[in-house]
Every structure is written in C-alpha cells, then in structure tokens.
Amino acid sequence: MRPLDYIAPKDAKEAVDLLLENSDSSCPLAGGTDLIVDLKHNPGNITMLVDVSCIEEFRGIKEIEEGLKIGSMVTFGEIMSSELCQKYIPAVIEGAHTVGAVQTRNLGTVGGNLVTCVPSADSAPSLMVLESIVTIIGTDGYKSMPIEDFFIGPRKTILKSHELLVNILIPKKNLSKPSKFLKHGLRKGQALALVNAAASMYLNKSDIISEPKIALGAVAPTPLRALKAEAFLEGKKYSEEVINEAAEIAVSEAKPIDDFRSSAKYRCDIIRTFTKRVLIQSADQAKQKN
Numbered sequence: 001m002r003p004l005d006y007i008a009p010k011d012a013k014e015a016v017d018l019l020l021e022n023s024d025s026s027c028p029l030a031g032g033t034d035l036i037v038d039l040k041h042n043p044g045n046i047t048m049l050v051d052v053s054c055i056e057e058f059r060g061i062k063e064i065e066e067g068l069k070i071g072s073m074v075t076f077g078e079i080m081s082s083e084l085c086q087k088y089i090p091a092v093i094e095g096a097h098t099v100g101a102v103q104t105r106n107l108g109t110v111g112g113n114l115v116t117c118v119p120s121a122d123s124a125p126s127l128m129v130l131e132s133i134v135t136i137i138g139t140d141g142y143k144s145m146p147i148e149d150f151f152i153g154p155r156k157t158i159l160k161s162h163e164l165l166v167n168i169l170i171p172k173k174n175l176s177k178p179s180k181f182l183k184h185g186l187r188k189g190q191a192l193a194l195v196n197a198a199a200s201m202y203l204n205k206s207d208i209i210s211e212p213k214i215a216l217g218a219v220a221p222t223p224l225r226a227l228k229a230e231a232f233l234e235g236k237k238y239s240e241e242v243i244n245e246a247a248e249i250a251v252s253e254a255k256p257i258d259d260f261r262s263s264a265k266y267r268c269d270i271i272r273t274f275t276k277r278v279l280i281q282s283a284d285q286a287k288q289k290n
C-alpha cells in the first residue's frame with residue numbers, strides 16, 4: 001500500500017473544509033476497518049486521510065430530550081457496553097454483537113458502517129425499525145433525515161465527498177420499544193450476513209399490533225424497510241397466521257440476488273423464517289410489557 005498523508009482536524013467544520021479543499025484526493029477515516037482494506041485494493045486518487053474519529057461532536061452516546069443520540073464515531077464495542085443502549089435499544093446491541101470479531105468491533109464505528117452502505121450492514125436494520133434520524137454536516141451546515149433516505153444504492157449514500165455523518169438519533173417515542181435483530185451468515189462469527197432482519201412493534205392488551213416495523217439487509221441494493229408487510233400488520237390481531245402472511249409479503253418485497261455466498265432462493269427462505277422470528281420475538285417482548 002502506498003504512503004498516505006494523515007490529518008486529524010480539531011472539529012467538524014475544519015474536517016469539512018479540508019475535504020472540500022482536497023475533494024479529489026482525500027476521504028474521511030474512522031476506524032479504518034472498511035477504508036484501509038478498500039484503499040489497499042483500490043487506492044484511486046486518494047492521497048490524504050482526514051481522521052474524524054476524535055472529533056468530540058461525533059463521539060459519545062447521550063440521552064437528550066429528543067431521544068438517544070449516538071455519535072457517528074461510536075464503536076460497536078462502545079455500543080455493546082453502553083448502559084443506555086442496553087436499557088433503551090437492545091436490538092441495536094444485538095446487531096453490534098454480530099459484527100466481525102472483537103478487534104473489528106473495537107475499531108469499527110456505527111458511522112463507518114452506515115457510510116460504507118453495503119446492503120448487509122449489520123447496524124442498519126435495528127436502527128431502521130426504531131425510525132432513526134441521521135444528521136450530516138456540509139458547507140451549508142447541518143441537515144437531518146430518516147435513516148432510509150441516507151442510503152441511495154449499494155455502497156452509495158446521500159453524502160457528498162466533503163460531507164460527514166455526525167450522529168444518529170433514536171427518537172424518544174421508540175426508546176425501549178419491543179424490537180429484535182437476527183443475522184444469518186455462513187458462520188456464527190466473522191461472516192457477513194446472507195440475510196439480516198429486525199422488527200419492532202407494540203401490542204395492546206387485546207393483542208392488537210401497532211406501529212410494526214420490519215427491516216431487512218442483504219436482500220436488495222440497500223437495507224430495506226418491508227413497508228407492505230408493515231401496512232398489512234398494522235391494526236391486526238396478533239396470530240401465527242397473521243405473522244406468516246406478513247413474512248410472505250416481506251419475501252415479495254425483497255429483491256435478493258444469487259451470489260457466491262447464497263442463492264436468491266435460499267435468501268428468500270431465510271427472509272421468510274427470520275421475518276417470522278423477529279416479529280414473534282418482538283411480540284413476546286411486547287406481551288411481557290403489558
């Protein structure tokens with residue numbers, strides 16, 4: 001790998017300015033677990049790394065009036081050991097727990113995972129079913145959007161080359177919402193997802209489902225919300241038949257491909273099974289809260 005210049009700006013504005021001034025030859029560096037591998041194989045024009053991992057504004061997990069704010073430079077290890085995450089967003093911990101191995105989780109950040117934007121990103125489904133909002137910074141200041149709008153294609157987000165992901169907000173209304181994440185890979189550890197899935201929902205005392213959310217990874221060009229399955233579930237009485245039907249609708253919404261890891265047909269079987277499992281386990285949690 002050829003030598004690269006390294007700069008660690010003191011704040012987000014300085015980082016944006018540096019990236020803008022060197023827009024053809026620089027890129028942000030977080031934990032480096034995706035970026036350094038990519039640069040080794042395909043360095044392109046990149047000659048400068050702008051290390052954003054120590055920018056204070058991008059760090060920490062904080063409970064604020066609007067919800068739980070996770071800085072983009074929070075590592076998976078930090079998420080797993082955070083009492084706030086354990087209390088409010090256990091499904092996000094479940095996703096973090098499945099990333100790589102200890103070394104990767106200690107370096108890899110949630111921001112880097114979302115910006116890399118592979119369809120199998122393990123942080124995405126749980127954050128999506130909790131209707132997270134991402135905030136980015138660029139030359140025009142800050143901008144926030146639903147996490148789904150951040151992903152626009154395989155390995156492509158809405159970010160321009162000088163823009164940075166600042167944080168992810170899980171809205172207050174969804175803190176402690178019953179939710180579940182599951183991942184299926186070729187091995188239990190150190191394997192990318194063939195399919196990953198998350199769900200969240202509430203059940204009232206009569207077992208009526210409300211605010212069901214389903215997200216699937218590695219089954220479409222970007223992590224996907226199964227909106228038709230969600231609409232089908234809303235207001236229905238919870239039953240095995242209803243969950244089976246929702247899982248079937250989720251399969252029809254996905255666009256899995258054949259690749260060297262799995263056939264599309266096998267992925268469809270896993271989507272069906274995992275959608276059922278995450279819905280059933282979210283419903284079990286909801287029942288316990290009633």
Ligand SMILES: Cc1cc2nc3c(=O)[nH]c(=O)nc-3n(C[C@H](O)[C@H](O)[C@H](O)COP(=O)(O)OP(=O)(O)OC[C@H]3O[C@@H](n4cnc5c(N)ncnc54)[C@H](O)[C@@H]3O)c2cc1C
Binds near residue numbers: 030035121
């Ligand atoms: C051995 C191994 C196993 C892995 N296993 C998994 C797995 O099981 N599941 C999974 O989902 N991923 C896995 N990964 C991928 C990787 O670890 C994650 O995607 C990780 O979260 C990336 O974060 P990072 O901090 O290392 O990002 P980096 O590699 O530093 O950056 C990734 C990309 O994001 C950009 N970037 C970083 N931060 C910002 C920011 N704040 N604003 C704008 N752009 C930014 C960088 O320029 C780069 O393009 C694995 C990687 C390795 C090496």
